[in-house]
Amino acid sequence: MNLEKASIDIVSGSKAGTQIRVLFNPTEYTLDRSNTYKATSIPGLGGPLFHFINGEADSLAMELFLDDYTDQAPGGKTVRDRVDEIAALLEIDNNLHAPPIVRFVWGKLSFTAIIEKLTRKLTLFKPDGVPARATLNVSFKEYRTLPELTINPRLQSADKSKRRVIIGNDSLWLLASREYHDVNKWKVIAEHNDLDDPRDIAPGDWMTIPPLEQDNGSRRRV
Template sequence: MSRQQLEKALITVLDGADRNKVITVLFNPTEYSLDRTNSYKAMAIPGLGSPILQFVNGEADQLSMELFLDDYTDPEGPTSSRKKEAEPVGKRLKEISALLEIDRDLHAPPPVRFNWGPMEFVGVIEKLGRKVSKFHPDGTPARATLNVSFKEYRSLRQQLESPRRESADKTKRRVVIGRDSLWAIAAREFDDPSEWVRIAEANDLDDPRDIKPGDWLTLPPMEHPNGSLGAL
């Protein structure tokens, strides 16, 4: 069996009192799902058959998976009365569940990183479901299934340094709303009403007044003071 096949998934605590603590997932998940959603606002335009959808913001990514814990089939096992498991299911359950608790230094649950081969996801554990299906003679868990949901975590600094926003020096498309004019759009998008000329040229408009609600306009890249254009 190759080394790649033997690679195990890891959950690493990134901040707080247990910073850099690593929890090994001895049984890799058989599958995982990664979901992402965007938020839109419906804007009703008089005369149109359906509203215009305006992008509001992106939601955090969500990673979901099922993890399996079992003392009796653990690669480090088997467990017996004479050979105790170094990291029994009960202990692993407590370690993972603790990631939902409020950290005394952060005053919030700590962010974690989930690594499995080339896949890396930084987030917080949003939801944890536990189902125990086998027990040791003393009643402690011996086999459990965990349903874990991670929600993407990005600090304020990361979002400011690498924002998911469209810059004014990129080509954009905007819809005409109500009594919008090229002058108003230019002032709103470029802080310069005189930029209506380039908007008209980019949309082959001979008459700048020849626009109506629902029309889509292409906004060219912003022109820099040195006369160059922003990269497309």
């Protein structure tokens, strides 16, 4: 079976369609993902409540190796040429007014991203001082368009009023956290149920949970 080579493909900007071949495949790569949460302190609880804010973009990191003596790049490109070619992907493209979007492709892995960080380490030089060997540590940050981010958002709608019964040590803060994912929205529940004191509730009481309204008066999804 032939060894499939990895590549960095430029997918936007003035150089869209250009492919940068990776002559030495990486020996490993790291995929990283994280989420952002907000911690809110509630009086009387032993710890804060955590509310999901948004998902962060995936990150892909790897080490690439370039060597003039052990691999030959197409077109006679030297290590310095290839390092400069990859480093240029962090520069602002004239057509985009931003660095170009790229796609790292290796076998079944296809990762559309921008290059977030590039560290260049030159380890061998020719007699005239020209670099002949380099190690590149590259960090890619996933890129998705707005339609891609909004498709199947897995959000629930709060566009209908609901009725909830107070159980045990429930509070308006906990109720707002469960229904709106924001404890600060307890005032919405209090005002809708004519509560002057948010603590003036007891187990068995019924609360009406109103839909949230946006600034333009339309109902908001939460």
